[in-house]
Structures are given as C-alpha cells and as structure tokens.
Amino acid sequence: MKYVVVSGGVISGIGKGVIASSTGLLFKTRGFKVSAIKIDPYMNIDAGTMSPLEHGEVFVLDDGGEVDLDLGNYERYLNVTLTRENNITTGKIYSHVIERERKGDYLGKTVQVVPHITNAIQDWIERVAKIPVDDSGEEPDICIVELGGTVGDIESAPFVEALRQFQFRVGPENFALIHVSLIPVVNGEQKTKPTQVAVRDLRGLGLSADIVACRCTHKLEKATTDKISMFCHVGPDQVLVVHDLSSIYHVPLLLDQQKIVEQLSKKLKLEKISVNPAFVNKGSSLWSDWKHLTSTHDRMFESVTIALVGKYTHLKDSYISVVKSLEHSALRCQRKLTINWVEASDLEPDTLTSDRVNFHKAWHEVCKADGILVPGGFGSRGTEGMIAAAKWARENDVPYLGICLGLQIAVIEYARNVLGYKDAFSEELVEEPTENPLIVFMPEVSKTHLGGTMRLGLRPTKFQADTEWSKLRKLYGGGEVVHERHRHRYEVNPKYVPELEEKGFTFVGKDELGERMEIFELKDHRWFVGTQYHPEYLSRVLDPSKPYLGFLAASSGILDTMI
Incomplete structure (x- = not known):
C-alpha cells in the first residue's frame, strides 16, 4: 500500500x-x-x-x-x-x-x-x-x-x-x-x-x-x-x-x-x-472523458440562472454538494451556470418593513431566474420565504426542485393554497402544534439525542404504479427502484396523502413499504419535483444526479432532449 x-x-x-x-x-x-x-x-x-x-x-x-x-x-x-x-x-x-x-x-x-x-x-x-x-x-x-x-x-x-x-x-x-x-x-x-x-x-x-x-x-x-x-x-x-x-x-x-x-x-x-x-x-x-468535459466548459456560451433559496447562503460551502450537482448538470447540458444566492428570510413580508432594499432585491433574483431550488435545512428561520418561492414557481410554471426540506415546503405550500389548509405547517417549524400538521416527526427517531439519530444513508425508493409519465422516472431509466442517500427527521404526514394526490400533487416515489413519501411531481408543469432524499450526495462529475439534471435541463428549455 x-x-x-x-x-x-x-x-x-x-x-x-x-x-x-x-x-x-x-x-x-x-x-x-x-x-x-x-x-x-x-x-x-x-x-x-x-x-x-x-x-x-x-x-x-x-x-x-x-x-x-x-x-x-x-x-x-x-x-x-x-x-x-x-x-x-x-x-x-x-x-x-x-x-x-x-x-x-x-x-x-x-x-x-x-x-x-x-x-x-x-x-x-x-x-x-x-x-x-x-x-x-x-x-x-x-x-x-x-x-x-x-x-x-x-x-x-x-x-x-x-x-x-x-x-x-x-x-x-x-x-x-x-x-x-x-x-x-x-x-x-x-x-x-x-x-x-x-x-x-x-x-x-x-x-x-x-x-x-x-x-x-x-x-x-x-x-x-x-x-x-x-x-x-x-x-x-x-x-x-x-x-x-x-x-x-x-x-x-x-x-x-x-x-x-x-x-x-x-x-x-x-x-x-x-x-x-x-x-x-x-x-x-x-x-x-474528463478532458473533453473541461474543454466543453471553456466553449459554452449559453447560460442558465438558478435561484438557490436557502438559509445558510452566507457560507457557500453549506451547500457545496448542491452546487457541484448543479455544475455537473450544467456541464452535461452545456450551459454556463449562474447561481443567484437568495436568503430565504429576505423573501418574507416582515423584511419589506425592516429592509425594503433586500426584500425587493431577493424577489428580483427569484423572478428573473430560470429555475428555483430549495435545498435542505433545519429550523423555522426563512421557511415562509421558501414557501413563497415555491408558490411563485408553481403558479408561474417555473422549474422547481425541492430537496428534503424543499419537498416539505412544497407540500405545505400546496396544502395551504390548493387544499385550503391555511394553518398547514410542519411540527419542526412551530412551537405549538397546529390542527393540520402536514409534516410530522418520524416515530422511530430520537428526540433527546441529535448525533447520528436521523434517517440516514442509502435507502430504496420505489416508483408507484401508473407513474410512467413521470419525467424524473424516465431520467432514472424507467425502472421501478432507485437508491439514494437520506438525512432527515421529519416526513410527510400520510394522513393527508390521499387528499393531496386527489388534487394533483402526486407522490410518484415512496419507500419500499409504501409508507414514506420520497418523490413528488406535478404532471402538468414544466418541472415541479421534490425529493425527500438528497440526490446531490451521489452526483458525479461525469454522471450527474438525475433530479438535478432534469431540473437544469428544464430550466434550460432542453428537457425533451434528455428523456
């Protein structure tokens, strides 16, 4: 050795x-x-x-x-x-x-x-x-x-x-x-x-x-x-x-x-x-392949702009795997990548009264972006801004990718504005329980010890029946099962899944027991997808993560060439 x-x-x-x-x-x-x-x-x-x-x-x-x-x-x-x-x-x-x-x-x-x-x-x-x-x-x-x-x-x-x-x-x-x-x-x-x-x-x-x-x-x-x-x-x-x-x-x-x-x-x-x-x-x-990739990078002239709406944007390394996944996908799509870093709390109405400049600047970055990405995170800070960004993407047919917390944010937004549950929220994000907890604490996870107690590591996700239309499933190759890495304590409340799906919010991927929601996708949207897992952990320079690749391709207007 x-x-x-x-x-x-x-x-x-x-x-x-x-x-x-x-x-x-x-x-x-x-x-x-x-x-x-x-x-x-x-x-x-x-x-x-x-x-x-x-x-x-x-x-x-x-x-x-x-x-x-x-x-x-x-x-x-x-x-x-x-x-x-x-x-x-x-x-x-x-x-x-x-x-x-x-x-x-x-x-x-x-x-x-x-x-x-x-x-x-x-x-x-x-x-x-x-x-x-x-x-x-x-x-x-x-x-x-x-x-x-x-x-x-x-x-x-x-x-x-x-x-x-x-x-x-x-x-x-x-x-x-x-x-x-x-x-x-x-x-x-x-x-x-x-x-x-x-x-x-x-x-x-x-x-x-x-x-x-x-x-x-x-x-x-x-x-x-x-x-x-x-x-x-x-x-x-x-x-x-x-x-x-x-x-x-x-x-x-x-x-x-x-x-x-x-x-x-x-x-x-x-x-x-x-x-x-x-x-x-x-x-x-x-x-x-590596030399071809880098030479291609130097010749790219078309661009794509992504608004990354997060809560740790002051340190870019907080989202390094997300950024790398976007870069890998941009290289495959032959697009120069521009990331607009948007602090989620700047999108909230309270910021309009306390800091009008940052409020309007943040919304300008979101509105001009080709795609909106909400990554993972913990705690309540900035979540109302994330919900507002998800609503903008859904209503304006702007490609959206939600990762972990980003999936949960999209569920809450849909429950509030489509199902009519105005108090819809996550148990993680409120001190007092709400009447409609769309996101709940996983029963087997420890509430007293934080280190190593989340749902962690590589786990299977099974695509559900009658989801052949799913753009993400096609990018994965059309198979029934994919394996991705997880890191979360909270999950979608299964009680509300039938009502969400009845209104068009389809969970195309669930865990192997069909009890946990892993992937959602809106059928009549350019790209509105969320994953409970973190696909960025398995993205490779020469083999981009499929959710990120689909998101970048949709944001670039070339998704049809990828599936």
Missing part, C-alpha cells in the same frame, strides 16, 4: 481537498485503484451536529456516516464509495482508546497520547486504507490521506506525530507528502516567506515535503519558484503552481501538466505495482 499525505500551511481552506482529489484522479487515470481518508482534528465524533454556517455542509455516505464535506470531493472525483471509517476525528480516536482502556486492553499501562493515541491513528489509517471502495472488490493500491486544518495547530499535533511515525512504519518507498501553502501577493510582489515558515515548521515536526503545492491567484514567477525550491529543500520541479482557474475541474489538468504523478512515482516506486490492463484502459477512457 502506498500513502500520499496532503497537509496544509499558512491558512486553512486553501484547496487541500481539491488537490487531494485531483491527485487521486490522476492516479486512477494511470490504472491504479485509489482510496481516500480525511483527518479532522476536532473533538466531535462526526460532523452531524455541526452548524453548516461554521463547518460547511455535512456530507452523508451510503452507510449513514455524517462526515466532512471533503469526502464528497473524493467520491465525486474518484467515483468511489467511502465509509464513515474514512473520516477520522479526534473524538473517534479518543473514544476508541478510552473504550480499550476501560476493557483493560492496555494491561495496566499509563495511557498517553504517545504512544497510545498515535498508534491508534496509525492502526486506523492502515486498516481503512485496505477497504475496497469500488465494484472490483479489490484492495486499493494508493490511499490519499488529507490532514485537515493547518500544520502547527495545537489540535492537530497528535496526528502530525502519528504521521511522522507512520512514514517509518510503512517505509520511505510507501510514503509521500504534498504540502499545500499559500503564496500571497503584497503590492504586486509574490511573497514566499509564509511558505518558507510553514515548511520549516513541518520539517521541525519530523515531516519533509516531497512536493510543495503553491496556491496563488496567478502563475508564479520563476524567481518565486526558485526561491521556494531553495528554502524549502525541494527541487524546482517539485514546486507545483496551483493558481486560480475558471473551474476546479481544470485542476487535474494543471497538475498533470506539471507531472505530479511522475514526481510521486519516483518517490513511491509505482512501477513496482502490477496494474491490471483493464484498469489502465478504463483510466485512459476516464481521462479522455
């Missing part, structure tokens, strides 16, 4: 995840089988209880694991299926060690950070790296390990020490390190000192970078590259420039041009790995 560690210096959030994913993709194009692990040095067991406004999106895996959003990058780029074990947190490691100590596994020894915590980290990496991640069922050849945060942070110290030890545990031919650092520009001059300090700190902790990946706004000058090479103890060809690009899907091409795989091959002796010719051919085809 070969390990490629990706660490970061100077600041966090500079693109380690994209560089790690792109590196893994390039290995796959050479026929290697690739897995990925993300280390997050926070005390939480997982990302499930963390605020999207603080941490970004919570990504959900097939096994129901609520993990860091970077695992979504890995799955999208590498087309692999990861598990909750592929996300290591401080909370998980300490819980594991404490549980072993309670069982007496350490035979009376004093349990310490070194060696017990560091050994647990190394054991975890080595164990998870061998788990098959694709249909071949074979053990991966290479594992990409991303160390979250910034080297030098106090909370990441045990992980850095564990990786220092790990390089000797697996041997120098099986361990390589890419260090990602920022090159700021001050008064027009590219500054290398922050990178020099970051690499020096890294070496002081016992790790030496094999490649320094420099994040910058523009290409580096030769003098800058030479200076980094001189002071960071790497050759000039080991200094890679990852400057800003028109699309992140160009990053693998940029890294390939700078021969990152060849550089890592020297260190890891990859020529010793016996590669299956079938995987080589598959990788070559993957690379051709």
Whole structure:
C-alpha cells in the first residue's frame, strides 16, 4: 500500500481537498485503484451536529456516516464509495482508546497520547486504507490521506506525530507528502516567506515535503519558484503552481501538466505495482472523458440562472454538494451556470418593513431566474420565504426542485393554497402544534439525542404504479427502484396523502413499504419535483444526479432532449 499525505500551511481552506482529489484522479487515470481518508482534528465524533454556517455542509455516505464535506470531493472525483471509517476525528480516536482502556486492553499501562493515541491513528489509517471502495472488490493500491486544518495547530499535533511515525512504519518507498501553502501577493510582489515558515515548521515536526503545492491567484514567477525550491529543500520541479482557474475541474489538468504523478512515482516506486490492463484502459477512457468535459466548459456560451433559496447562503460551502450537482448538470447540458444566492428570510413580508432594499432585491433574483431550488435545512428561520418561492414557481410554471426540506415546503405550500389548509405547517417549524400538521416527526427517531439519530444513508425508493409519465422516472431509466442517500427527521404526514394526490400533487416515489413519501411531481408543469432524499450526495462529475439534471435541463428549455 502506498500513502500520499496532503497537509496544509499558512491558512486553512486553501484547496487541500481539491488537490487531494485531483491527485487521486490522476492516479486512477494511470490504472491504479485509489482510496481516500480525511483527518479532522476536532473533538466531535462526526460532523452531524455541526452548524453548516461554521463547518460547511455535512456530507452523508451510503452507510449513514455524517462526515466532512471533503469526502464528497473524493467520491465525486474518484467515483468511489467511502465509509464513515474514512473520516477520522479526534473524538473517534479518543473514544476508541478510552473504550480499550476501560476493557483493560492496555494491561495496566499509563495511557498517553504517545504512544497510545498515535498508534491508534496509525492502526486506523492502515486498516481503512485496505477497504475496497469500488465494484472490483479489490484492495486499493494508493490511499490519499488529507490532514485537515493547518500544520502547527495545537489540535492537530497528535496526528502530525502519528504521521511522522507512520512514514517509518510503512517505509520511505510507501510514503509521500504534498504540502499545500499559500503564496500571497503584497503590492504586486509574490511573497514566499509564509511558505518558507510553514515548511520549516513541518520539517521541525519530523515531516519533509516531497512536493510543495503553491496556491496563488496567478502563475508564479520563476524567481518565486526558485526561491521556494531553495528554502524549502525541494527541487524546482517539485514546486507545483496551483493558481486560480475558471473551474476546479481544470485542476487535474494543471497538475498533470506539471507531472505530479511522475514526481510521486519516483518517490513511491509505482512501477513496482502490477496494474491490471483493464484498469489502465478504463483510466485512459476516464481521462479522455474528463478532458473533453473541461474543454466543453471553456466553449459554452449559453447560460442558465438558478435561484438557490436557502438559509445558510452566507457560507457557500453549506451547500457545496448542491452546487457541484448543479455544475455537473450544467456541464452535461452545456450551459454556463449562474447561481443567484437568495436568503430565504429576505423573501418574507416582515423584511419589506425592516429592509425594503433586500426584500425587493431577493424577489428580483427569484423572478428573473430560470429555475428555483430549495435545498435542505433545519429550523423555522426563512421557511415562509421558501414557501413563497415555491408558490411563485408553481403558479408561474417555473422549474422547481425541492430537496428534503424543499419537498416539505412544497407540500405545505400546496396544502395551504390548493387544499385550503391555511394553518398547514410542519411540527419542526412551530412551537405549538397546529390542527393540520402536514409534516410530522418520524416515530422511530430520537428526540433527546441529535448525533447520528436521523434517517440516514442509502435507502430504496420505489416508483408507484401508473407513474410512467413521470419525467424524473424516465431520467432514472424507467425502472421501478432507485437508491439514494437520506438525512432527515421529519416526513410527510400520510394522513393527508390521499387528499393531496386527489388534487394533483402526486407522490410518484415512496419507500419500499409504501409508507414514506420520497418523490413528488406535478404532471402538468414544466418541472415541479421534490425529493425527500438528497440526490446531490451521489452526483458525479461525469454522471450527474438525475433530479438535478432534469431540473437544469428544464430550466434550460432542453428537457425533451434528455428523456
């Protein structure tokens, strides 16, 4: 097993995840089988209880694991299926060690950070790296390990020490390190000192970078590259420039041009790995498709505008999988994507009295959009604005896609304005129970514990009889069952389903028992669809999510060509 560690210096959030994913993709194009692990040095067991406004999106895996959003990058780029074990947190490691100590596994020894915590980290990496991640069922050849945060942070110290030890545990031919650092520009001059300090700190902790990946706004000058090479103890060809690009899907091409795989091959002796010719051919085809996709992106001139009506719009990473799914679909539809970020609360009447400018601006963005998307979320803030946006889309034949909460919002809107239940609402969104709770708490879900207690992970959805007309079903290929990932505590109240369907609000997809509403679709509308599941979690760059693809195609006026 070969390990490629990706660490970061100077600041966090500079693109380690994209560089790690792109590196893994390039290995796959050479026929290697690739897995990925993300280390997050926070005390939480997982990302499930963390605020999207603080941490970004919570990504959900097939096994129901609520993990860091970077695992979504890995799955999208590498087309692999990861598990909750592929996300290591401080909370998980300490819980594991404490549980072993309670069982007496350490035979009376004093349990310490070194060696017990560091050994647990190394054991975890080595164990998870061998788990098959694709249909071949074979053990991966290479594992990409991303160390979250910034080297030098106090909370990441045990992980850095564990990786220092790990390089000797697996041997120098099986361990390589890419260090990602920022090159700021001050008064027009590219500054290398922050990178020099970051690499020096890294070496002081016992790790030496094999490649320094420099994040910058523009290409580096030769003098800058030479200076980094001189002071960071790497050759000039080991200094890679990852400057800003028109699309992140160009990053693998940029890294390939700078021969990152060849550089890592020297260190890891990859020529010793016996590669299956079938995987080589598959990788070559993957690379051709990827290059075609990116070249198509550069030639697109027709555009489509989507209004994303959400409640965490101040941090775009809160909806990163939604955005990526829209991007994947826009690439397939050959449209330049413009997203209008609309804070849902700005659409509400109360905002008209308190902030007229934002109210009119928000409604202007909604009304001029080609399509309206209401994503998932929690809590009551902004929900009246979402309901208003859903009503606008339904009444004006504007394509609408509702995801999780977005489905529930559309149900409430329809019940209020078509069925006449003016007090229709969700039990999640009101303090006092209403007479007509259209959305109710799922009976088996815990009300006292929040972490990992929702309806999570990959579950089947069955299309109902007489739904062959469904546009979404046709996009899925016309089959009876699809499998998608879920993350929710509330569901449509089955008591109201017959009345809703009688009035044209058709639930074309339900769970395997026919008890939970999974998909609705209006028959006489360009595209008015909602899913209780989160289809964005399974969208891939070369295989867009079908609900998003249909939504983008309808918003672009080309849905008939897709089904």
